[in-house]
Amino acid sequence: MKKTAFTVLISVFIAWIPLYMGAWDKALPAGTTPFKDADDKIRDNNAAIETAFDNDHVFTTGSTQTGEHNQVTLAVSAVKPTVSADEGALYNKDVDPGSGTAIAELFYEDEDATEIQLTSSGNRLANATYFTATDNAGTGSVDLIKAHTDDEVQLGTNTTVNGTLNATGTLTADAAAVVTTTLSVGTDLTVVGDIDPTSYSTNLGGFLDEDAMGTDSATAVASQQSIKAYVDTQDAAVIAGAGFVKASTDIVFNTTMTVASTFQALDLSGTVGSNTALVFLEVTANAAGNYVTKPTGRGGAFGIHYNANHRDYGGTNIVFEANGDIGYVTVLTDSSGSIDHGYTLNSTTITITVLGYIK
Numbered sequence: 487m488k489k490t491a492f493t494v495l496i497s498v499f500i501a502w503i504p505l506y507m508g509a510w511d512k513a514l515p516a517g518t519t520p521f522k523d524a525d526d527k528i529r530d531n532n533a534a535i536e537t538a539f540d541n542d543h544v545f546t547t548g549s550t551q552t553g554e555h556n557q558v559t560l561a562v563s564a565v566k567p568t569v570s571a572d573e574g575a576l577y578n579k580d581v582d583p584g585s586g587t588a589i590a591e592l593f594y595e596d597e598d599a600t601e602i603q604l605t606s607s608g609n610r611l612a613n614a615t616y617f618t619a620t621d622n623a624g625t626g627s628v629d630l631i632k633a634h635t636d637d638e639v640q641l642g643t644n645t646t647v648n649g650t651l652n653a654t655g656t657l658t659a660d661a662a663a664v665v666t667t668t669l670s671v672g673t674d675l676t677v678v679g680d681i682d683p684t685s686y687s688t689n690l691g692g693f694l695d696e697d698a699m700g701t702d703s704a705t706a707v708a709s710q711q712s713i714k715a716y717v718d719t720q721d722a723a724v725i726a727g728a729g730f731v732k733a734s735t736d737i738v739f740n741t742t743m744t745v746a747s748t749f750q751a752l753d754l755s756g757t758v759g760s761n762t763a764l765v766f767l768e769v770t771a772n773a774a775g776n777y778v779t780k781p782t783g784r785g786g787a788f789g790i791h792y793n794a795n796h797r798d799y800g801g802t803n804i805v806f807e808a809n810g811d812i813g814y815v816t817v818l819t820d821s822s823g824s825i826d827h828g829y830t831l832n833s834t835t836i837t838i839t840v841l842g843y844i845k
Contacts, residue, residue, distance in 0.1 A: 509534050510535055510538065515527035542558060542559050543555060560576070560577060562578045562579065562590050563577045563579050566601060569597050572597060575595045576594050577593055578591065578593070581606070589607065591603060591604075616631070617629075617630045617632065693708075694708055694709075694712070695708070729844055729845075730844050731842060732842050733758075733842050736757070736839070739752055739827075739838035741835060742834060743828060743831070744832065745832055747830050748787075748788055748828055749780070749827065751824050751826060752779075752825050753822075754819055754824065754840060754843075755819075755823030758840070758843045760821070760823050761822075761845060762823075763819050763823065764844045765817060765843040766815075766816050766841045767814065767817065767838055767839065768814055769804055769812070769837070770836075771806040771809070771829070771835070771836050771837075772809045773833070774811075775806055775834055776804070777813065777828075778791045778792050778803050778804075778829075779802045779817040780826050781817065781819070781820060782820040782825055792830070814841075
């Protein structure tokens with residue numbers, strides 16, 4: 487009998503425990519609760535409140551009880567939330583990353599019901615999803631960067647990087663990507679749109695638009711138009727198949743000799759360059775006399791090439807009988823582009839034009 491009574495007593499006690507130590511209940515203490523029992527109900531509710539608030543907060547009895555967050559724990563939302571005007575919702579939602587097991591991922595929904603997934607399998611963005619920003623006008627969005635479906639890094643349309651952009655793999659730009667300092671790509675740079683050929687540069691050079699190729703850069707790239715213009719210019723100056731360069735019509739000498747019957751240097755490097763060349767000269771004189779040319783430093787003094795008895799021998803001599811006569815001579819320059827020439831008088835004006843040359 488005593489044992490049976492004790493068992494009944496324990497059963498009643500266990501049944502009453504939830505009434506005194508249960509979870510928060512806004513209906514307690516009830517209006518019919520005796521005053522002597524009301525304080526117990528209040529303390530039970532306070533304990534339940536403390537337990538609830540202490541989740542993720544500094545709220546435990548005896549602590550600083552600032553109410554600050556230790557962390558924010560979000561339960562999984564079964565459905566996409568409904569957001570009213572001037573509101574936004576941050577929530578967790580189960581997502582299957584392809585393994586067959588759902589994982590809680592972080593989402594945000596704005597008042598226009600636009601849902602953005604903020605995490606994906608430990609990453610900040612899902613694959614093939616652009617990280618976006620509001621455009622300058624504030625009316626749309628701009629695609630910035632995403633992980634492409636083939637695991638490449640892909641920039642959005644008209645992306646500008648104000649600094650250095652480093653890619654250890656392949657970098658793909660949808661259209662006009664602008665990097666204001668350095669673009670460093672470890673393997674391949676793939677551009678779906680266009681690169682402005684008039685403004686880009688690299689560590690090894692860049693772009694030059696010079697028809698005459700005056701910079702003579704060993705690293706810069708020339709435009710198609712510049713290459714064509716340069717080749718056309720050179721082609722116009724070369725007789726096809728002969729390697730003979732037609733010179734300009736500039737006169738290279740138009741004065742008197744310093745001393746009669748004496749060789750002096752004639753520098754033709756301005757036309758043929760500072761190199762050896764076989765030149766073809768047109769020579770005129772305003773008075774009768776003999777004009778003689780030879781390679782610089784070759785053949786000795788003027789008199790060896792000309793004398794009164796045999797003044798017409800040798801391919802380098804031109805005999806002028808009267809004012810205005812014209813003669814032609816071929817001679818080899820030295821490595822600096824210079825020849826020796828002389829005239830029997832130093833009072834006669836000699837005019838010399840390089841008509842062409844072979845280097």
